[in-house]
Amino acid sequence: MSEWHVTPDYIENNWTDELRNLMIEKLEKRREKEREFISGHGDGDKVSDEELFKQLGNKIKVSKK
Numbered sequence: 001m002s003e004w005h006v007t008p009d010y011i012e013n014n015w016t017d018e019l020r021n022l023m024i025e026k027l028e029k030r031r032e033k034e035r036e037f038i039s040g041h042g043d044g045d046k047v048s049d050e051e052l053f054k055q056l057g058n059k060i061k062v063s064k065k
Helices: 008-014 017-039 049-059
Strands: none
Touching: none
């Protein structure tokens, strides 16, 4: 419940079974992605500095003050 910042009463009185099940399913998927990322097995969308600048090309403007 703290995941969604709502009280148990609110969930009980306002969420349908379908919504609750969907929220639990999405929460499980998010936690699985977090576990994969922490364990180093997920892709994590990580790139090196060099690769980042290659991908961005001239889209970054560096200005000196």
